Amino acid sequence: MTTLEEDLEDAAAAPRGTGAVHPGVRRARAWLSRAVEPGTVDLWRYVEEIGPVEAVLRLRAGSAPAGIRSLVGARVAEDATLPDLRRAEGCGARLVVPEDDEWPAYQLHALTVAVADEPLVRRDQSKRTQALVPPMALWVRGPARLDELTERSVAVVGARASSAYGEHVAGELGHQLGERGWTVVSGGAFGIDGAAHRGALAAEAPTIAVLACGVDRSYPAGNGALFHRIAEDGLLVSEWPPGCAPLRHRFLVRNRLIAALTRGTVVVEAAARSGAQATAHRAQKLGRPVMVVPGPVTSALSVGCHELLRDEHVGAVLVTTAAQVVEAVGRIGDDLAPPVERPGSPRDGLSDVAARVLDASPVRIGVSPERLARSAGCDVLDVLRVLPALELAELVEWTGTGWRLAPPPKPPGAAA
Amino acid sequence: MTTLEEDLEDAAAAPRGTGAVHPGVRRARAWLSRAVEPGTVDLWRYVEEIGPVEAVLRLRAGSAPAGIRSLVGARVAEDATLPDLRRAEGCGARLVVPEDDEWPAYQLHALTVAVADEPLVRRDQSKRTQALVPPMALWVRGPARLDELTERSVAVVGARASSAYGEHVAGELGHQLGERGWTVVSGGAFGIDGAAHRGALAAEAPTIAVLACGVDRSYPAGNGALFHRIAEDGLLVSEWPPGCAPLRHRFLVRNRLIAALTRGTVVVEAAARSGAQATAHRAQKLGRPVMVVPGPVTSALSVGCHELLRDEHVGAVLVTTAAQVVEAVGRIGDDLAPPVERPGSPRDGLSDVAARVLDASPVRIGVSPERLARSAGCDVLDVLRVLPALELAELVEWTGTGWRLAPPPKPPGAAA
Numbered sequence A, B: 001m002t003t004l005e006e007d008l009e010d011a012a013a014a015p016r017g018t019g020a021v022h023p024g025v026r027r028a029r030a031w032l033s034r035a036v037e038p039g040t041v042d043l044w045r046y047v048e049e050i051g052p053v054e055a056v057l058r059l060r061a062g063s064a065p066a067g068i069r070s071l072v073g074a075r076v077a078e079d080a081t082l083p084d085l086r087r088a089e090g091c092g093a094r095l096v097v098p099e100d101d102e103w104p105a106y107q108l109h110a111l112t113v114a115v116a117d118e119p120l121v122r123r124d125q126s127k128r129t130q131a132l133v134p135p136m137a138l139w140v141r142g143p144a145r146l147d148e149l150t151e152r153s154v155a156v157v158g159a160r161a162s163s164a165y166g167e168h169v170a171g172e173l174g175h176q177l178g179e180r181g182w183t184v185v186s187g188g189a190f191g192i193d194g195a196a197h198r199g200a201l202a203a204e205a206p207t208i209a210v211l212a213c214g215v216d217r218s219y220p221a222g223n224g225a226l227f228h229r230i231a232e233d234g235l236l237v238s239e240w241p242p243g244c245a246p247l248r249h250r251f252l253v254r255n256r257l258i259a260a261l262t263r264g265t266v267v268v269e270a271a272a273r274s275g276a277q278a279t280a281h282r283a284q285k286l287g288r289p290v291m292v293v294p295g296p297v298t299s300a301l302s303v304g305c306h307e308l309l310r311d312e313h314v315g316a317v318l319v320t321t322a323a324q325v326v327e328a329v330g331r332i333g334d335d336l337a338p339p340v341e342r343p344g345s346p347r348d349g350l351s352d353v354a355a356r357v358l359d360a361s362p363v364r365i366g367v368s369p370e371r372l373a374r375s376a377g378c379d380v381l382d383v384l385r386v387l388p389a390l391e392l393a394e395l396v397e398w399t400g401t402g403w404r405l406a407p408p409p410k411p412p413g414a415a416a
Helices: A004-013 A023-035 A039-051 A052-061 A065-076 A081-090 A107-115 A146-151 A164-181 A193-204 A221-233 A248-260 A275-285 A299-310 A323-328 A350-358 A369-376 A380-392 B004-013 B023-035 B040-050 B052-061 B066-077 B081-090 B107-113 B145-151 B164-179 B192-202 B221-233 B248-261 B275-285 B300-310 B321-329 B352-360 B370-374 B380-392
Strands: A092-096 A137-140 A153-157 A183-188 A207-211 A235-238 A264-265 A290-292 A396-398 A402-403 B093-098 B136-141 B151-156 B182-186 B205-209 B235-238 B265-267 B289-290 B396-398 B403-405
Touching: A004 A023, A004 A052, A023 A052, A023 A065, A023 A081, A023 A092, A039 A052, A039 A065, A039 A107, A052 A065, A065 B004, A065 B321, A065 B370, A065 B380, A081 A092, A092 A275, A107 A146, A107 A248, A146 A153, A146 A183, A146 A235, A153 A164, A153 A193, A153 A248, A153 A323, A164 A183, A164 A193, A164 A323, A183 A193, A183 A248, A193 A207, A193 A221, A207 A221, A207 A248, A221 A235, A235 A248, A248 A275, A248 B352, A264 A275, A264 A299, A275 A290, A275 A299, A290 A299, A290 A323, A323 B275, A350 A369, A350 A380, A350 B248, A369 A380, A369 B066, A380 A396, A380 B066, B004 B023, B023 B052, B023 B066, B023 B081, B023 B093, B023 B275, B040 B052, B040 B066, B040 B107, B052 B066, B081 B093, B107 B145, B107 B248, B145 B151, B145 B182, B145 B235, B151 B164, B151 B192, B151 B248, B151 B275, B151 B321, B164 B182, B164 B321, B182 B192, B192 B205, B192 B221, B205 B221, B205 B248, B221 B235, B221 B352, B235 B248, B248 B275, B265 B275, B265 B300, B275 B300, B289 B300, B289 B321, B352 B370, B370 B380, B380 B396
Parallel strands: A153 A183, A153 A264, A183 A207, A207 A235, A264 A290, B151 B182, B151 B265, B182 B205, B205 B235, B265 B289
Antiparallel strands: A092 A137, A137 A235, A396 A402, B093 B136, B136 B235, B396 B403
16 A cells, blocks of 8 residues: 555656546545645645645645645644545545546636635635635546536525425426436435435436535435435535535535536525525626526515525526526527417407407497497497408407407317 | 587686686596597697697597597597586596696606607507507596605506415505505506505505596496595596496506506516506506516416516516515615515624634534644644634533533523
8 A cells, every 4th residue: 555645756756648647646636635625715726836746745744835734734644545535435436636537627617717816815815615716626426427417507406494385396497407408416405405306316317416525424314315316326526525524614615516517506495694595696606697486475485585586796587497497507599498378369469449349349239330439439430440350350240230249269179 | 507619718718827727628638538548649649739628629620630530530529528527526536637736747757758759650659558648637536636645656566366475465565565655556456456455555555546447436346345445545546537437458558557657566466468567567668667576486376477577678676575665666765675684693703714613613522622623624723713712602612621512502581
C-alpha cells in the first residue's frame, strides 16, 4: 500500500495528458474532499492555481500559505483517502474528479464563472454557505454517467413537511419530466424531494439525489428504500466522502450543487425562509431559470413560493405543468408548451351587430327584423345582413312568422 | 311636460358655465344612453365634438352624418327619457353625466386617452365589446358620491362558479380592503364578485357593483338582497337605463368600466377564457396594475389566474393579501405591505466557523476544543474564538469536562 505522499509524488512526476486520470490525482482530491468543507473560495482557487497534487503536497508539508493552511486546520494530519475510496467501492460508488471525462464540466462551468466574482480578500467574500464555488470532486453512486444524466436535467425542490397537494404536484412533475426524457434532480429529503424522485422512478426515468452526507448513508433513514432504488437506476451524488454526517450547514452548501447541475430549478412548496428558496436564489445567481408552482394563498407551505414569484429580482416563472417547465429550460423550438385549451363557442366569430341581434332574439315566439333592430339598437338593414349568417351557424331560426333563437344543438350520440 | 326637442333647444340656448347642469343636457345624455349601445367609438367622438344636446338634435332631425345615424338605427324615433329618469328617481337612482361635479373624471380620463388610439375608419376600430370608450353617462343608485367612492377603489373580480377557496379569499380581500378605507368595485355576479362585495359590507365599507343591466333590476335574482344592501351603503352603477336587460354582449362592455373606475384590478379565480381575464386585460391596457391571486394548479378555476401571471405582456403582480394589493395600487410610501414574517433563529447571526463548530458539538458527552476542531474542519484557535459567543447565545455549554450542545430553551410559561 502506497502512502498518500508516495502516490502524490508519483502523480506529480507522471507525464500529463496521457488519457486516464492518475490515481494520485484522484487520491489528492479524495483527501481535499475530507480535509476542507466544500464552498471554500480560497482553497478552490489555490487548487485551481497549482493543481490538486501540488496543493495537497504543500498543505501536508506545511509549505502552503498560512491563510490556506488555516482552512484545513486540525484535519491536515489525517489521511483517510484509502479507506474512503475503499468504502465507496464497497457501496458501488466512485470519486468523479474534474480531470475525468464524466465530470459535468458544461453545467458546473456556471460555478467557475460565479466564483470569479468573489473578492480576493476573505472577509469580503460570500459566506461559505452561500458562496458559489465549484466542487473539488463528487462521490457518485450508481450505474449512470453523471455528465450524461445531468445534460437534460431539472431540479425539483420543496418543503420537507409538504402537503398532500404539494406531493401530488411534485410526483406528477417528476413523472412527466421523466416521461419526456428529463432527469429529475433533488435533495432526497422527505416531502417534495422524495415525491419528485418517486414520480421520476415511476416513469422508469433516472433521477439524481444530491446529498449532504456520504453516498453510503441513508438520510433521512425513512428514505432508505428510495435511495436504494435511485442507486440502481439513477445516481446518488455528494461532495462529502462516504460516512460523512448530514450536518446542518452542509445542506445549504449542497443546495448550490442542485442548482448548478441542472438547467433550471422548480420550487413546488416552500415555507417562508426555506432551503428551497435558497436553492432558487442560487439558480437565479447562476443564470438558470427559476420556476415556481403556486398554491393556495391560505397555505403556509406556499408562502415561500409566492414570495419568490413576487420578487422581481428573482424573475421566477410561474409553472403549472411539466410542459411549461420544459418550455422554460428546453431548447427554443424543441420544447414549446401547448397553450392552455380554451373551449370554443359559436359566438366567437360574430360581429358586434350579429352578437347584439342574437342577444335580442327571443327564445319562443319569432319576431320581425324591425323589432330585432329596435331591441339590438341597429338598422333593419344590418339585421337583414347578419340573420343569414346566424341562421347558418344554427344560432337563430325562422318560425314561419318571425325569427327566434335556435334550440341548442343535441350532444353527439344523443337519441333523436 | 316639455318634449325632448323643447328641452334640448332650451339647453342649446342657455348660457354656459352657470353652475348646475341644464336639464336638457341630462335629458340628451339619457336619450343617448338608451339610443346607442355603450362602447361605440364614432358616436362618442360625435358627441365629444358637438356636445350631447346638439348631437341628439341632429340625430333626431336626421341631419347627422349617415355613419352616425346608422349607429342609432331603429331607435332614433323613440324617446323614453322622461320615463327612464322617473323610473330612476323611483328607485333612488340618478343619472350622472360628464358635466356633473360628481362625474369620476379623474379615473375615466384613462378611457379618453385610450379611445384616442382608435383609428378613424370604423372597420379598423376595435370590436365594440373591446373598445375602450368612455361612458356617455352613468345611472347611479345609492347615497354616496361616485367620484369620492371611486377615488381609492380596487376591482375584485373572478369566476361566477367559484370554489370555497376563491370565495374565502375574495371575502377576506373585500373585508380587509374595506377596513383599510378602500372601495371594492365588482360586477355583482355570483361567486367571487358577490363574496368581495359581502366582505366589504361586513367591514361596513361602501362597495360598488357595476351592472350590465338597469340599476333597478336584480341580476342575478339571487343577489337581490345583496344589491339592496349595496344601494343603501354603496353604489349600483350602470351605463344602461333602468329596466334594461343584462344581455350577454353587455357584460364584456361593462367590464371596461370596472377596470377604468378603479386604481387596479385583482383577479381571484378565473377559468380559462373568462370575463375576469377580460377585465384584467382592460385594466392592463388602461395602465392600471393587474393583480392576481394564485391557487392550486390542480384547480380549473385557477387556470385563468395562472395564465395571466405567466403572460409577460400583462405584467400581472401576484398578490396574496390585501396589504399587497394596497401596496400595488396605493401611493408610494403610504401603503407599503409589511414583509412576510420569517421566524428568527439564534443560528442566524453565526459565522461560518461558528455554525460548523455548533454542528460538530455532541448532544450528550462534552468534548475538547481539539476534537471539535477536527470535526468542524478548522483550527483549534478558531474553535476557542467562537465558543464564548456560542455559549452566550446558549447554544453550547461546558459540562466541566468538555463542550456539548445546550438543551433547547424552555418555552415561555412552561413549568420549571
